[in-house]
Amino acid sequence: MKSLWLKKDIIENFPELKENLESEICIIGGGIFGISTAHYLCKYGYKVVLIERDELASKVTGHTTAKITSQHGLIYHYLLNQYGKDFAKKYYEANQKAIENIEKIINTNNIECDFKKQTSNIYTTNKSEIQKIEEEIKALNELNIKAKKIEESPLPFKIISSIEFENQAQFNPIKYIKGLVKTIKENNGLIFENTTCYDIKKEKNSYICYTKNNKIKTKYVIIATQYPFVNFPGIYFAKMYQSSSYVIGLDTKTDLFNGMYINIQSPIYSFRTAFDEGKEILLIGGLDHKTGENIDYKNSYGLLEEKAKIWYPSCEIKYRWSTRDCITLDKIPYIGEFSNMLPNIYVGTGFNKWGMTSSNIAARIITDKITEKENEYEYIFKATRINPIVNKDEVKNMISQTTKSLVMERIKENSKENIDDIKEETGKIIEIRGEKVGVYKDIDGKIFAVKPVCTHLGCILNWNDADKTWDCPCHGSRFDYKGKNINNPAIKDLEKIKI
Numbered sequence: 001m002k003s004l005w006l007k008k009d010i011i012e013n014f015p016e017l018k019e020n021l022e023s024e025i026c027i028i029g030g031g032i033f034g035i036s037t038a039h040y041l042c043k044y045g046y047k048v049v050l051i052e053r054d055e056l057a058s059k060v061t062g063h064t065t066a067k068i069t070s071q072h073g074l075i076y077h078y079l080l081n082q083y084g085k086d087f088a089k090k091y092y093e094a095n096q097k098a099i100e101n102i103e104k105i106i107n108t109n110n111i112e113c114d115f116k117k118q119t120s121n122i123y124t125t126n127k128s129e130i131q132k133i134e135e136e137i138k139a140l141n142e143l144n145i146k147a148k149k150i151e152e153s154p155l156p157f158k159i160i161s162s163i164e165f166e167n168q169a170q171f172n173p174i175k176y177i178k179g180l181v182k183t184i185k186e187n188n189g190l191i192f193e194n195t196t197c198y199d200i201k202k203e204k205n206s207y208i209c210y211t212k213n214n215k216i217k218t219k220y221v222i223i224a225t226q227y228p229f230v231n232f233p234g235i236y237f238a239k240m241y242q243s244s245s246y247v248i249g250l251d252t253k254t255d256l257f258n259g260m261y262i263n264i265q266s267p268i269y270s271f272r273t274a275f276d277e278g279k280e281i282l283l284i285g286g287l288d289h290k291t292g293e294n295i296d297y298k299n300s301y302g303l304l305e306e307k308a309k310i311w312y313p314s315c316e317i318k319y320r321w322s323t324r325d326c327i328t329l330d331k332i333p334y335i336g337e338f339s340n341m342l343p344n345i346y347v348g349t350g351f352n353k354w355g356m357t358s359s360n361i362a363a364r365i366i367t368d369k370i371t372e373k374e375n376e377y378e379y380i381f382k383a384t385r386i387n388p389i390v391n392k393d394e395v396k397n398m399i400s401q402t403t404k405s406l407v408m409e410r411i412k413e414n415s416k417e418n419i420d421d422i423k424e425e426t427g428k429i430i431e432i433r434g435e436k437v438g439v440y441k442d443i444d445g446k447i448f449a450v451k452p453v454c455t456h457l458g459c460i461l462n463w464n465d466a467d468k469t470w471d472c473p474c475h476g477s478r479f480d481y482k483g484k485n486i487n488n489p490a491i492k493d494l495e496k497i498k499i
């Protein structure tokens, strides 16, 4: 089932790059961050080429819940304690400004994208979490951020407490991208789809971006691939992980409510309304887990559907989709210079599930860097920062998971099952001729066999039975059952095995 946003071909298609090019700026990645940056830079008259390895906005941007908000969980108590008042306040202002920027782009360019001002609420149904709400309210008061404590909601269950931000928003991200693409074309920007960048090399004062058969010579490079595909320098793979989550869209057969909602703690449930052919439906998202963990339908979409049927007994499930987000260890996105060793290469990543505002902040900061304007929020998001890692548990988890997948899984005894033991529409790693082989059997019994070793840094993959993909537990790369790479940081497909 496609996501609600991608069910129709709203954005036009662009050709594959088939010649060598020279440009001032090469943007690698056609999601909301890459396209927003192209929008701004083209407006300033720069010569911009944007390349996307699939179709524009077909990955995270096409699978988001598209909430545009500065309410990022209970982040302000954390920021105030860790980084102080000025920092926390600037983080808030940067995100509020991003909401205003998005609205301005929509109004100036007459983009019809179901943009709607909403309140955003973070709630709890659990008495033990009241203290956290109180701490956040205290931090918000200290920062002079307008917020209300509310103890009721229109949700189909009782909440105990919540914090409401006004002047937040929601939209249809694909219709918004369509509008931005129009402005890029009007300002002579070039866009190519189905064009993968495999390498970037420095050549005197320029960079060369290599695609399969061609190259782009450019002064500036912007890596907008959600998870950077360049490993060194930068080592972003050691500074963040990917988190998977699920969304269902349902016709509740009831009247719906205003406002966007999310709860505090795992399992996460997030709510917003959206338009489907003019009719309002409800999107329920959540159930996050680290990408690459073994997962099945029952514990992902199945759980959301079960809840939906309890809350809205007559509902009809119309959409199901999943997404991945890059999560940074200090909860702040990485935006700006990719590495101190590579001038004029910029990055925006680690948006921590709040990619609608973060992508605009990133687009503004990088545009200001290139146009040599000061940006008062740049220091907050500096991608080359070396901060003490606050979240030591996350670091430990990352290291132990990577060691397990790189070393232990390789030497673990192979499953004694054979191909006949694998059920239809299921995948498994089994031993064939003494080697580990990832085997998927489709509904007709057809076999697809791959080497289950991630083409990023060599971790052993896990089968994801919810989405029928091979997922990497180390840094979250994903491959379809035929072995085609569908999510970074890996960029190469899996080796196919003949059996």
Ligand code: FES
Binding pocket: 237, 454, 455, 456, 457, 458, 459, 472, 473, 474, 475, 476, 477, 488, 489, 490
């Ligand atoms: Fe890094 Fe797989 S994503 S090893």
